[in-house]
Amino acid sequence: MNESREWSSQSIQAEINALKHKPGALLPILHALQDRFGFIPSDAVPLIAESLQQTRAEVHGVISFYHHFRTTPPGRHVVQICRAEACQAVGARQLEAHAKARLGIDYHQTTSDREITLEAVYCLGNCACGPSIRVDDSVRGRVTPEAFDALTDELQTRPLEVMG
Amino acid sequence: MSIRVFVPRDTTALALGADAVANRLAREAAARGHSITLVRNGSRGLAWLEPLVEVETPIGRFAYGPVAPNDVTTLLASGLLEGSVAHPLALGLTEEIGYLARQQRLTFARIGITDPLSIEDYRAHTGFYGLEAALQREPQDIVEEVKASGLRGRGGAAFPTGIKWQTVLDTPADQKYIVCNADEGDSGTFADRLVMECDPYMLIEGMAIAGLAVKATQGYIYLRSEYPLAKEILDEAIARAEQAGYLGDNLCGSGRAFHLEVRLGAGAYICGEETSLLESLEGKRGLVRFKPPLPAIEGLFGRPTVVNNVLSLAAVPFILAEGAEAYATHGMGRSRGTLALQLAGNVKRGGLVELAFGTTLRTLMEEFGGGTLSGKPLRAVQVGGPLGAYLPESQWDLPLDYEAFAAESAVLGHGGVVMFDESVDMAEQARFSMEFCKVESCGKCTPCRIGSTRGVEVIDRIRANQNREANLALLHDLCETMVDGSLCAMGGMTPFPVQSALKHFPDDFQRAANGDRS
Numbered sequence: 081m082n083e084s085r086e087w088s089s090q091s092i093q094a095e096i097n098a099l100k101h102k103p104g105a106l107l108p109i110l111h112a113l114q115d116r117f118g119f120i121p122s123d124a125v126p127l128i129a130e131s132l133q134q135t136r137a138e139v140h141g142v143i144s145f146y147h148h149f150r151t152t153p154p155g156r157h158v159v160q161i162c163r164a165e166a167c168q169a170v171g172a173r174q175l176e177a178h179a180k181a182r183l184g185i186d187y188h189q190t191t192s193d194r195e196i197t198l199e200a201v202y203c204l205g206n207c208a209c210g211p212s213i214r215v216d217d218s219v220r221g222r223v224t225p226e227a228f229d230a231l232t233d234e235l236q237t238r239p240l241e242v243m244g
Numbered sequence: 245m246s247i248r249v250f251v252p253r254d255t256t257a258l259a260l261g262a263d264a265v266a267n268r269l270a271r272e273a274a275a276r277g278h279s280i281t282l283v284r285n286g287s288r289g290l291a292w293l294e295p296l297v298e299v300e301t302p303i304g305r306f307a308y309g310p311v312a313p314n315d316v317t318t319l320l321a322s323g324l325l326e327g328s329v330a331h332p333l334a335l336g337l338t339e340e341i342g343y344l345a346r347q348q349r350l351t352f353a354r355i356g357i358t359d360p361l362s363i364e365d366y367r368a369h370t371g372f373y374g375l376e377a378a379l380q381r382e383p384q385d386i387v388e389e390v391k392a393s394g395l396r397g398r399g400g401a402a403f404p405t406g407i408k409w410q411t412v413l414d415t416p417a418d419q420k421y422i423v424c425n426a427d428e429g430d431s432g433t434f435a436d437r438l439v440m441e442c443d444p445y446m447l448i449e450g451m452a453i454a455g456l457a458v459k460a461t462q463g464y465i466y467l468r469s470e471y472p473l474a475k476e477i478l479d480e481a482i483a484r485a486e487q488a489g490y491l492g493d494n495l496c497g498s499g500r501a502f503h504l505e506v507r508l509g510a511g512a513y514i515c516g517e518e519t520s521l522l523e524s525l526e527g528k529r530g531l532v533r534f535k536p537p538l539p540a541i542e543g544l545f546g547r548p549t550v551v552n553n554v555l556s557l558a559a560v561p562f563i564l565a566e567g568a569e570a571y572a573t574h575g576m577g578r579s580r581g582t583l584a585l586q587l588a589g590n591v592k593r594g595g596l597v598e599l600a601f602g603t604t605l606r607t608l609m610e611e612f613g614g615g616t617l618s619g620k621p622l623r624a625v626q627v628g629g630p631l632g633a634y635l636p637e638s639q640w641d642l643p644l645d646y647e648a649f650a651a652e653s654a655v656l657g658h659g660g661v662v663m664f665d666e667s668v669d670m671a672e673q674a675r676f677s678m679e680f681c682k683v684e685s686c687g688k689c690t691p692c693r694i695g696s697t698r699g700v701e702v703i704d705r706i707r708a709n710q711n712r713e714a715n716l717a718l719l720h721d722l723c724e725t726m727v728d729g730s731l732c733a734m735g736g737m738t739p740f741p742v743q744s745a746l747k748h749f750p751d752d753f754q755r756a757a758n759g760d761r762s
């Protein structure tokens with residue numbers, strides 16, 4: 081990992097300052113924080129509220145409204161499984177059950193080795209070639225249970241140096 | 245001379261290993277002493293053939309697919325670089341592949357042919373002709389052209405685009421906005437994604453024309469966060485378009501301005517609804533607004549705003565370049581032009597099929613789709629996303645036309661066609677519709693928020709064979725309450741898939757859950 085995912089008030093404030101002048105700056109700020117730190121640290125809320133002249137409750141309300149934002153640190157990789165209809169039609173329900181059993185976790189949980197956080201997603205735009213999953217920023221198609229196992233094995237055992 | 249070889253780079257091609265194929269091709273061609281130029285083009289939209297490799301020859305581009313990295317050695321050995329058709333994966337000339345040749349590609353005329361980020365490629369394929377034409381015309385003239393084309397919004401509601409633009413043009417304001425709805429939340433749809441990943445300048449051009457038409461100088465593309473690659477490509481395309489004078493303070497030296505920025509959504513289906521989207525763009529929770537006022541009068545930050553789907557805006561460059569008539573000659577009844585259909589789910593040949601309105605669903609699913617992927621009989625098809633009805637075989641002869649679908653309580657929506665084979669349990673699908681509404685409801689009104697929660701419970705009881713008849717009656721009532729009492733189509737249309745499942749597949753509600761299909 082190139083950039084430190086450790087956060088501090090200063091680094092949070094720097095992200096806020098870079099974007100706060102934009103009209104409707106709140107979502108861009110939240111995205112920037114999550115991209116950088118992997119989640120929205122709770123200490124960010126008062127800083128954002130102050131900078132955008134909103135109440136903390138308003139900022140909280142926005143964070144909790146959107147499924148994408150998380151307030152606890154994820155594992156090293158985030159794996160999203162598409163639960164939507166086109167993927168259901170080609171076995172997404174089976175894949176979902178398999179993935180949970182294989183990793184021993186439910187959605188919104190992280191494996192005990194902190195390698196993988198499992199999330200649900202509703203469509204990745206790969207609906208002609210499902211079942212689809214997203215691993216960090218890359219989408220995979222036609223994911224069979226075997227392919228899922230091979231992939232998670234790789235994610236959980238790859239040496240540190242080559243992690244992107 | 246270096247031979248040009250094309251390996252697509254859209255999400256689906258990449259999801260199926262296109263990068264590995266491209267690397268392998270570069271390495272093995274070099275090892276054999278061939279000089280090749282690898283172009284990472286967009287996808288042709290023939291998803292089932294991805295990764296689809298093409299080779300340029302004097303008589304046209306030859307296609308091979310679906311190519312796995314391990315096929316590269318034998319493909320090169322059998323003469324891929326000369327366009328040989330000896331290999332089992334050879335498909336002949338790309339343009340002659342039936343699936344492609346039988347389409348009417350107006351909006352998607354360029355996808356897969358060009359390098360998505362190359363402005364030269366775009367220009368060489370009639371890119372920016374529409375913008376240049378628009379710069380010669382008065383705003384009212386541009387609006388008239390779009391009206392005359394008969395273009396109706398492709399995001400779902402099918403509202404005439406020209407009329408929406410007229411309202412914005414007619415509303416005086418210090419600032420107006422063009423907002424592109426790129427939230428593409430419907431399962432089974434990916435046409436917006438293909439535009440953005442494979443032909444981003446077309447969307448940029450369409451938005452700039454919209455800006456000229458209504459006198460808006462700022463545009464936003466509200467893009468779902470599930471599309472990271474589209475974000476990357478759009479950001480780069482916008483930067484290059486600014487550099488080349490197709491965006492910015494001085495469009496093509498005309499002295500007129502149009503600025504464009506991509507904003508990311510955050511995983512909320514409801515933010516595809518236009519007023520929820522505007523709230524989100526303003527940095528708020530995506531609560532649906534009451535209408536009126538219409539966004540065209542009081543939209544983003546209270547200013548007149550055009551909100552259009554990606555495909556609506558992407559159709560505009562063609563209309564301005566070729567004329568309204570060229571667009572309107574396609575189609576049937578009040579559905580003019582072409583519709584981007586997306587074949588998805590349990591389908592043998594999934595992908596993008598752009599056709600004039602009027603083809604039947606059956607033709608689409610059989611002649612293009614080739615039936616199910618599993619080879620089992622097709623049982624149900626959901627058209628128009630998660631709020632669209634499930635159609636049984638008796639409805640597959642419906643022509644693809646807004647009015648014909650509406651007459652059957654069905655919707656074309658954004659053109660997603662999701663096929664299911666006989667293994668589908670329609671009670672389980674109905675449950676999912678309610679569950680999805682529960683997860684994605686903005687929470688503003690009770691019939692939607694509470695109704696969907698109750699809907700899941702009631703369907704669970706039906707499937708568990710508890711008091712089945714009474715619970716079925718309750719489910720019917722609940723659906724009616726949601727249809728009648730919801731503020732927007734989320735709660736108002738979630739009952740469509742549920743009611744259609746109840747009506748056309750009642751047997752699935754008469755047996756216990758968990759696989760008892762006797």
Ligand SMILES: Cc1cc2nc3c(=O)[nH]c(=O)nc-3n(C[C@H](O)[C@H](O)[C@H](O)COP(=O)(O)O)c2cc1C
Binds near residue numbers: 425514515516553732
């Ligand atoms: C729940 C819900 C979700 C929607 N999602 C989308 C979407 O993802 N993309 C879209 O363009 N329109 C979506 N719409 C329709 C928009 O509200 C709006 O009609 C559309 O953006 C207008 O553009 P158009 O006239 O070009 O179709 C949705 C509507 C509802 C009620």
Ligand code: SF4
Binds near residue numbers: 687735
């Ligand atoms: S119907 Fe549902 S999504 Fe629409 S406004 Fe009401 S609560 Fe929100």
Ligand code: FES
Binds near residue numbers: 167206212
């Ligand atoms: S439904 Fe799974 S990718 Fe679209």
